[in-house]
Every structure is written in C-alpha cells, then in structure tokens.
Amino acid sequence: MVPGARPTYAVIAKTAGVSEATVSRVLNGDESVHPERARRVQEAVEKLGYKKNRVASALASGRTGLIAVVIDDDLSVFADPFWGTVTSGVSRVLQENGLHTVLMVSPVGSLEGGVSHYLKSGEVDGAIFFVLHSDALVNDLKKRGLPLVITGTPHSSTDIPFVDTDNFGGAYTATKHLMSQGCKKVGIITGDIGTTAAKQRLDGYLQAYRESGHLPGKGLICEGDYSFESGKKHAQTLLETHPDLDGIFASNDLMAMGAITVLESAGKSVPTHVRVVGFDDALIAQTSRPALTTIRQDVVALGEAAATLMIAQLNGHEIEPIILPTELIIRESA
Amino acid sequence: MVPGARPTYAVIAKTAGVSEATVSRVLNGDESVHPERARRVQEAVEKLGYKKNRVASALASGRTGLIAVVIDDDLSVFADPFWGTVTSGVSRVLQENGLHTVLMVSPVGSLEGGVSHYLKSGEVDGAIFFVLHSDALVNDLKKRGLPLVITGTPHSSTDIPFVDTDNFGGAYTATKHLMSQGCKKVGIITGDIGTTAAKQRLDGYLQAYRESGHLPGKGLICEGDYSFESGKKHAQTLLETHPDLDGIFASNDLMAMGAITVLESAGKSVPTHVRVVGFDDALIAQTSRPALTTIRQDVVALGEAAATLMIAQLNGHEIEPIILPTELIIRESA
DNA sequence: ACTACCCGCGAAACCGCTTTCACGAACCTC
DNA sequence: GAGGTTCGTGAAAGCGGTTTCGCGGGTAGT
Numbered sequence: 150m151v152p153g154a155r156p157t158y159a160v161i162a163k164t165a166g167v168s169e170a171t172v173s174r175v176l177n178g179d180e181s182v183h184p185e186r187a188r189r190v191q192e193a194v195e196k197l198g199y200k201k202n203r204v205a206s207a208l209a210s211g212r213t214g215l216i217a218v219v220i221d222d223d224l225s226v227f228a229d230p231f232w233g234t235v236t237s238g239v240s241r242v243l244q245e246n247g248l249h250t251v252l253m254v255s256p257v258g259s260l261e262g263g264v265s266h267y268l269k270s271g272e273v274d275g276a277i278f279f280v281l282h283s284d285a286l287v288n289d290l291k292k293r294g295l296p297l298v299i300t301g302t303p304h305s306s307t308d309i310p311f312v313d314t315d316n317f318g319g320a321y322t323a324t325k326h327l328m329s330q331g332c333k334k335v336g337i338i339t340g341d342i343g344t345t346a347a348k349q350r351l352d353g354y355l356q357a358y359r360e361s362g363h364l365p366g367k368g369l370i371c372e373g374d375y376s377f378e379s380g381k382k383h384a385q386t387l388l389e390t391h392p393d394l395d396g397i398f399a400s401n402d403l404m405a406m407g408a409i410t411v412l413e414s415a416g417k418s419v420p421t422h423v424r425v426v427g428f429d430d431a432l433i434a435q436t437s438r439p440a441l442t443t444i445r446q447d448v449v450a451l452g453e454a455a456a457t458l459m460i461a462q463l464n465g466h467e468i469e470p471i472i473l474p475t476e477l478i479i480r481e482s483a
Numbered sequence: 484m485v486p487g488a489r490p491t492y493a494v495i496a497k498t499a500g501v502s503e504a505t506v507s508r509v510l511n512g513d514e515s516v517h518p519e520r521a522r523r524v525q526e527a528v529e530k531l532g533y534k535k536n537r538v539a540s541a542l543a544s545g546r547t548g549l550i551a552v553v554i555d556d557d558l559s560v561f562a563d564p565f566w567g568t569v570t571s572g573v574s575r576v577l578q579e580n581g582l583h584t585v586l587m588v589s590p591v592g593s594l595e596g597g598v599s600h601y602l603k604s605g606e607v608d609g610a611i612f613f614v615l616h617s618d619a620l621v622n623d624l625k626k627r628g629l630p631l632v633i634t635g636t637p638h639s640s641t642d643i644p645f646v647d648t649d650n651f652g653g654a655y656t657a658t659k660h661l662m663s664q665g666c667k668k669v670g671i672i673t674g675d676i677g678t679t680a681a682k683q684r685l686d687g688y689l690q691a692y693r694e695s696g697h698l699p700g701k702g703l704i705c706e707g708d709y710s711f712e713s714g715k716k717h718a719q720t721l722l723e724t725h726p727d728l729d730g731i732f733a734s735n736d737l738m739a740m741g742a743i744t745v746l747e748s749a750g751k752s753v754p755t756h757v758r759v760v761g762f763d764d765a766l767i768a769q770t771s772r773p774a775l776t777t778i779r780q781d782v783v784a785l786g787e788a789a790a791t792l793m794i795a796q797l798n799g800h801e802i803e804p805i806i807l808p809t810e811l812i813i814r815e816s817a
Numbered sequence: 818a819c820t821a822c823c824c825g826c827g828a829a830a831c832c833g834c835t836t837t838c839a840c841g842a843a844c845c846t847c
Numbered sequence: 848g849a850g851g852t853t854c855g856t857g858a859a860a861g862c863g864g865t866t867t868c869g870c871g872g873g874t875a876g877t
Contacts (some may be wrong), residue, residue, distance in 0.1 A: 155604070156831055168857040173835060181855065202608050204541045205833035208862050213538060218586070220571075233567030237554075240588045244597065252552070252584040253569045263578065270489070272537050377770050406770050413772075433767055436711050436740050438747070491863055507865055515825065539863035542832050634827040 152332045156197045164193040176201060216243055216459060217268060217276040226260060230431065232279055235300060238452020239277060246460050248274070269293060274463060277455050282343065296462040298455050302345040310462065312454040312471040316346045319444040319475035320353025323398050323426040326442070326477055328361055330424055332396030335365070336387045338373040338408060342399040347375075350400045350428065366391070373404050380407025388415055395423055396483070402427035402434045402443055409437070409482065424483035439481035446475050449450060492532045497686055498527035510535060535643070550577055550793055551602060551610040554588045564765065566613055569634060572786020573611060580794050582608070603627060609797060611789050616677060630796040632789045636679040644796065646788040646805040650680045653778040654687025654810035657732050657760040660776070660811055662695055666730030666758055670721045672707040672742060674712060674734040681709075684734045684762065700725070707738050714741020722749055729757055730817070736761035736768045736777055743771070743816065758817035773815035780809050 156168040165172065167186050175190040182190075193199070207213040218239055220232060231479050240250040251273060255264050268276050268290055275296035278287060284305045287297055291309055297312040327335050337354045340347030351370070358365050369389045371383035380399055384407065387394055397412075399405035405427030409419050417423050420437055427434055430445035454471045461468045499506065501520055509524040516524075527533070534631050541547040552573055554566060580801040585607060589598045602610050602624055609630035612621060618639045621631055625643055633645040634654040669689045674681030677728050685704070692699045702724045705717035714733055718741065731746075733739035739761030743753050751757050753773055756758050761768055764779035788805045795802045 159833085169834080170857055170859095171835080171855090174856090177835085183855065186856090200604050201602060202604070204538060204547060205862095206835075207538045208542045208864085209833075209835040211835095211862080215585075230564040230567060233570075234568070236586065237588045240586050244587065244589065249601075250586040251549075252570065252574050252586045253578065254574045255578065266534060267583075270534055270536070377766070399722075403766075403770070407839055410770070410772060432711070433770065436516060436737070436744070436767065437771070440561060493863085503864080504827055504829095504866080505825090508826090511865085518823070520826090536863055539832095540865080542834090543863075543865040545832080545865095 156199050161190065161197065161199055165189040165404065180271040212274055214248050215251050215273045216248050217251045217253055219264060219276055220279045220404045221282050231429065235279065235452035236262040238449040239456045242453045242456035268295060273277055275459050277459060296459060298458045299453060300455050304345060310458050310468050310470060312451055312458060314446040314451060314473050315475050316349035317353040318403060319428060320398065321348035321357045322477050323428065323444050324354045324357035327396040327398060327424055327426055327483055328357065329412050332424055334391060334394050335396035335398060336369045336371065336391065336394055338371045338383045338397065340373060340375045342372050348464045349398055354398055373400065375404060376399050377403050377407040380404030381411045384408035384411040397423060397425045399425065399427050402429045402431040402441055404446045405441055406433055406437055420481065420483050426483045430478050442480045442483040443478050444475045447473055490533050495524065495527045495531065495533055498531065499523040519537035537674045541576065546608055547606055548582050549585050549607045550582050551585045551587055551607040552608055554613045555597060555615050565763065568782040569613065569786035573790045574781040574789035576787045581714055602629065609793050611793060630793060632792045634785060634789050636683065638679055644792050644802050644804060646785055646792060648780040648785060648807050649809050650683035651687040653762060654684035654732065655691045656811050657762065657778050658688045661730040661732060661758055661760055661817055662691065664758055664817060668725060668728050669730035669732060670703045670705065670725065670728055672705045672717045672731065672733045672738050674709045676706050676709060681734055688732055707734065709735050709738060711737050711741040714738030715745045718742035718745040731757060731759045733761050737763040739775055740767055740771055754815065754817050760817045764812055776814045776817040777812050778809045779812045781807055
C-alpha cells in the first residue's frame with residue numbers, strides 16, 4: 150500500500166481475516182455477523198484509520214448522502230439573514246446524521262433548468278426547498294419518488310411534508326395585541342402575497358379583526374413585498390388615506406422599520422400616536438429605536454425541523470407537517 | 484431499457500455504433516475522435532436525453548465536482564447576512580461551471596473533526612473557507628494538495644490563494660473622512676481582533692491618524708467583537724473616558740448602530756456632536772436613523788471572486804490573491 | 818519495398834463498495 | 848438417522864463511468 154493512499158475493503162478484510170462482504174456488513178450495521186468477527190473488523194478499521202469512500206459507496210448503493218437545499222430565487226434571498234439562519238440549522242442536523250448539504254441558489258421556475266435536472270438525476274437523496282414560488286417542480290419530483298421537504302407552506306394542498314412557522318397564529322396575536330393596547334384602526338402591510346406566509350399572516354390579521362366585531366376598512370390592507378422600501382411606501386399611503394390610523398401590523402420587521410421611519414418623519418410618534426408590530430424578530434428589531442415589538446419565530450428550529458423531517462423520510466417513517474409556534478416579543482413600538 | 488431508467492454509456496455506444504471508450508472521449512472533450520463519430524455520439528446523447536452519472540464519473544476519475552464551503556464557526560455566523568451573501572455568490576459561479584457547493588457550518592478548530600476528515604477524504608475537489616480562526620487546518624490540507632481558497636486574509640503568510648476586501652484602505656478612508664469633517668478625537672471600536680480583517684481595519688485607522696500628525700490617545704482604541712452589544716459597551720466607555728470625543732469609527736455597521744444608540748441616549752446627537760462611520764454597508768446602514776455613513780464592500784463580488792479563484796486553480800492556472808476595493812458611502816451619520 | 822511512427826479506436830481492467838446467491842455447518846423434527 | 852431449516856459467510860457480479868494498453872492501418876523516411 151502506498152503510504153499516502155487510503156485503505157480499502159481489501160486491506161481491512163485481509164487484516165481482519167474475513168471477506169470484503171463481511172467488512173461491508175459490519176460497516177453497515179448488519180446484525181447477522183458473528184460478534185467476534187465483527188470485533189476483528191472494527192479493530193482493523195480502527196488500526197488502519199479507515200474511512201469509507203462515500204463516492205464508491207454511493208455508486209454501489211445508489212445513496213449519495215447528499216441533500217440539496219434549493220432556494221428558489223436569486224441572490225437577494227440570501228441577503229436576508231432569515232434564510233442563512235435556516236440553512237445553518239439544516240446543515241447542522243444533516244451533518245450530525247452523516248449527510249451533507251448541497252446548496253443551490255437559483256430560480257427554479259421551470260421543470261427543465263439545471264437545478265431541476267440535477268435533482269432528477271439521482272445525485273441527491275432528497276431535497277429541501279425554500280421560498281417556493283410554484284409547486285410544479287416539487288410535484289414532479291414527488292412523483293419520481295424523491296424525498297422532499299418544503300420550508301414554508303406549499304400553495305396547493307399537496308401531501309408533501311413541510312415545516313412552517315405558525316404565521317396565522319402569530320399575525321393573530323400581533324393584531325390582538327395592538328387592539329388590546331387600545332388601537333381602533335389597525336392597518337396591515339402584507340408581504341409578497343405570492344407567498345403562502347404572507348397570505349396566512351393576512352388571514353390572522355383578518356381573524357383578529359373579525360373577532361373584535363369590526364371589519365378592517367377599505368384601504369387598511371396594503372400589499373407589500375417584505376422590503377424596507379415597500380414598508381415606507383405603504384405607511385405613507387396609510388397615513389394619507391387614514392389620518393386617524395393608530396396601529397400597523399407589518400408582515401416582517403424590515404417593513405415595520407420602513408413604516409416607523411415614515412411615521413416619525415410625518416410627526417407621528419411611535420408608539421404614542423401609532424403602534425407598530427413587526428414579524429420575525431430579526432436583528433434589526435432589537436437594534437432599532439424605538440425597539441420593535443414583534444412576533445418571534447425560531448428560525449434555527451425551522452431549519453432543524455426541516456432536516457429532521459427529511460431524515461425521518463429517508464428512514465421510511467411516516468411523517469406529519471411541523472408547525473412551529475411563535476412568541477410575542479413586547480418592546481417599545483407597541 | 485426500463486422506461487424510467489436513465490441510459491448509460493452502453494446504450495449510447497450501441498446507438499452511435501461506437502465503443503464506450505469513444506463515448507467517454509467525446510463527452511470529455513477529447514479532440515482525438517474523428518468528427519463524424521463524435522457527431523454520431525452527440526446525436527445519440529441528444530436523442531436519448533443522456534446525462535452523465537456524476538457519481539460513477541467521480542468514482543472512476545477521482546473528481547467529484549463538489550466544492551466545500553466551510554464556515555469555521557457555529558450557527559451565529561450565518562445569522563449575519565454577510566456570509567449568506569458571500570455564499571450565494573460562490574454558489575452561483577460554481578453552478579455556472581458545473582460544480583456544486585457543499586455547505587459545512589462547523590467549528591473546525593481541530594485537525595481531526597468530522598469536517599476535517601471529510602475534506603481529507605477526497606470527496607470534494609476543493610474547499611473555500613470563511614472566517615478562519617486558525618491556519619492549522621488549511622496548511623495541512625494544502626500539503627495534501629487540496630485546492631483551497633480563503634475568504635479573508637489568512638493569519639500567517641501562507642501561499643494559499645485568498646480573496647479579501649481592502650480592509651486597510653476602507654478603514655483609512657473612513658477615518659480620513661471623519662477628520663476631514665472636522666473631527667479631532669476619533670475613537671475606534673475594532674472587530675474581534677482574532678480576525679485579520681479587524682486588525683487590518685485597525686491599521687488603516689492608525690495610518691490615517693498618523694498622517695494627521697497626531698497619534699490616537701490612550702483609550703481611544705476599544706477592542707470589540709462585531710456585536711451590537713459590544714458597540715454599545717465600548718461607546719459607553721469612550722464617552723466616559725473621553726468626554727470630548729467627536730468621532731467614532733466602528734469596524735462594522737452593527738457596532739456603529741450600537742454606538743449611536745448609546746450616544747443618543749447620552750444626549751450626544753449624531754452627527755452634530757459625534758460623527759460615526761461604520762463598515763460593510765449592511766442593510767441596517769440604510770434603514771437606521773440617522774442613516775449610517777459607512778464603507779461599502781461588495782459582498783457578492785467577494786463570493787464570486789472566491790469561486791473564480793477556485794475554478795482557476797482546478798484548471799491548473801497560476802493565481803494571485805484578489806483584493807476588492809471599498810467605497811465610502813456618505814449618509815447622515817458623518 | 819521495408820522498417821519506423823503516429824493516429825484513431827476498442828477491449829478490458831479498474832475505481833471501491835454493495836448485494837445477491839449459493840454453500841456448508843449447525844440445529845431441528847419425527 | 849435421514850431430510851428439512853436456519854444461519855453465517857465468501858465468491859462474484861454488478862454500479863457506470865475512465866483510462867490504459869495495444870492493435871491495425873495509414874503515412875513517412877530511407
């Protein structure tokens with residue numbers, strides 16, 4: 150054996166005095182090997198510092214040990230710390246289970262792009278999707294039997310496992326909180342309404358309103374897109390159409406910040422004149438002045454849950470969607 | 484051939500009427516195949532929708548087409564949008580070159596951890612490191628011939644290719660700017676001084692000070708750690724020890740924000756009494772009030788440069804470190 | 818015309834692990 | 848004690864490409 154070269158089954162087998170088949174059995178946890186021989190194999194592995202060649206193993210077994218994390222968007226998504234954080238949660242859990250994370254940041258609108266091809270080609274054992282803009286690709290992959298997990302709620306009621314934050318409940322709590330603080334006229338700035346999360350948050354807001362015995366007046370519902378700019382723009386509109394506005398629920402912290410900026414430059418003090426609640430509990434919620442009252446979601450847990458669901462699937466377990474709870478974090482803005 | 488199954492060289496070869504060896508040559512760009520036969524192979528590939536099995540290819544050739552992106556830290560790193568953004572730049576460029584990004588978020592202090600093993604086991608063709616806390620692992624990998632790129636300047640003067648932002652120049656520009664605005668007493672809150680970036684930014688600050696004919700007084704240099712809290716803490720200290728402080732250069736935007744928070748609650752208005760400059764041009768620099776004057780670094784470009792350097796190495800090209808320029812973005816805080 | 822080379826190509830070995838299959842020994846059963 | 852099981856094991860056939868090696872034919876040199 151050349152010094153630098155890694156040992157193979159051949160040398161393990163010879164050292165342990167067994168066949169390669171037995172080595173394979175031991176290393177894959179096959180119980181049927183005699184304990185004594187198993188021990189000898191273990192010793193040989195130990196002594197030679199053997200590590201399985203994953204590529205060869207993948208070729209023979211059809212399992213690559215790779216899980217794709219697909220971000221259905223362009224670069225801008227990763228600028229949001231949210232997805233980076235989810236990804237790190239995914240990556241850590243997968244790693245602990247001997248799997249690796251293959252990252253693909255790319256719009257996957259079509260069923261025929263490079264990403265799609267890669268996923269269909271059997272080079273990953275499963276795929277976790279973020280920010281899904283359409284269910285077409287996942288439905289196709291599902292049919293081909295690729296284990297999938299979606300982070301966020303899918304659009305159609307497919308039976309693909311997903312993990313999500315309780316968007317409805319969080320938004321409901323946020324709106325209720327504003328009302329309990331005395332707000333009579335609460336506007337909402339939604340996220341990109343093409344996302345299910347934005348829809349669910351809107352629904353939570355509507356539900357809270359409904360329970361208050363009123364309905365949100367026309368124009369209290371503004372369709373934003375999660376960006377700082379859109380928060381500014383819609384707060385401006387709200388101020389103009391509803392001078393007596395006294396509360397805003399923004400579907401994320403960034404838009405809440407945008408709204409506060411506009412409110413204050415219009416002479417409306419937060420929270421004295423207008424109370425504002427955000428969503429996410431991003432870093433800026435803590436660093437802003439006034440500090441933002443918001444709905445916290447556990448982002449790392451979201452990633453971990455996604456990975457956990459994936460691993461359960463790979464092990465052939467039955468699985469249910471996971472909905473993570475939110476928490477109202479009261480700071481200064483409401 | 485079973486309907487769902489993917490074609491292999493065997494069927495391509497038969498369809499094109501050539502040997503498998505020739506198919507391999509054509510698909511790997513070997514020029515020595517007769518054009519006519521090459522065309523026949525291409526046609527067969529086209530007709531059958533053939534895609535190479537990367538795993539089999541990897542086993543036979545020893546090249547996996549996978550590049551590891553290693554983040555030498557725990558979860559907190561990814562919460563910083565900075566690294567997410569770099570990663571997306573890396574991923575995109577690699578993808579365009581037929582390579583895939585394997586993400587590993589894990590402290591790699593030791594030479595013996597799981598990550599280390601993975602990198603040494605030949606299952607990736609190269610590795611790109613972020614946030615390197617020690618050069619030990621990379622030097623070891625370098626010796627083993629694994630192509631490497633470091634994002635950020637390495638500690639020792641190894642000859643490992645790296646990409647970095649011009650930290651020194653940026654800090655120098657920031658400090659000069661403060662002085663040109665009339666600041667006489669400028670403090671610095673450094674980043675985690677265990678990172679080369681923090682050291683270089685400190686050096687830039689010192690250089691600007693030196694050129695002004697003075698030296699920064701004792702206590703003007705505070706050792707922070709890039710966190711919001713540390714910005715607050717050190718601004719507090721600076722205010723106490725130097726009541727006449729009129730400028731702060733913070734080594735990142737987050738600490739600058741922390742400093743501003745403290746300054747304003749101490750009754751010091753920004754920029755009237757104290758001017759503040761940050762570094763990064765993160766999202767919060769734009770959304771904060773007052774909007775933060777800062778040093779912009781092109782984060783996506785950093786990732787792209789790292790990937791480009793990796794690809795050049797894989798192609799056997801000679802390569803030089805890449806230092807990306809910074810830009811002073813003047814907003815309200817200075 | 819004869820040896821020397823070069824070129825394009827296919828046969829076959831090989832990459833390192835997984836898995837099927839069949840064999841021999843030990844254990845039952847009546 | 849003969850026939851039937853069960854169990855542990857190794858030989859060998861893959862997995863799907865890559866690469867070496869050598870062959871046959873064409874070109875060149877003398």
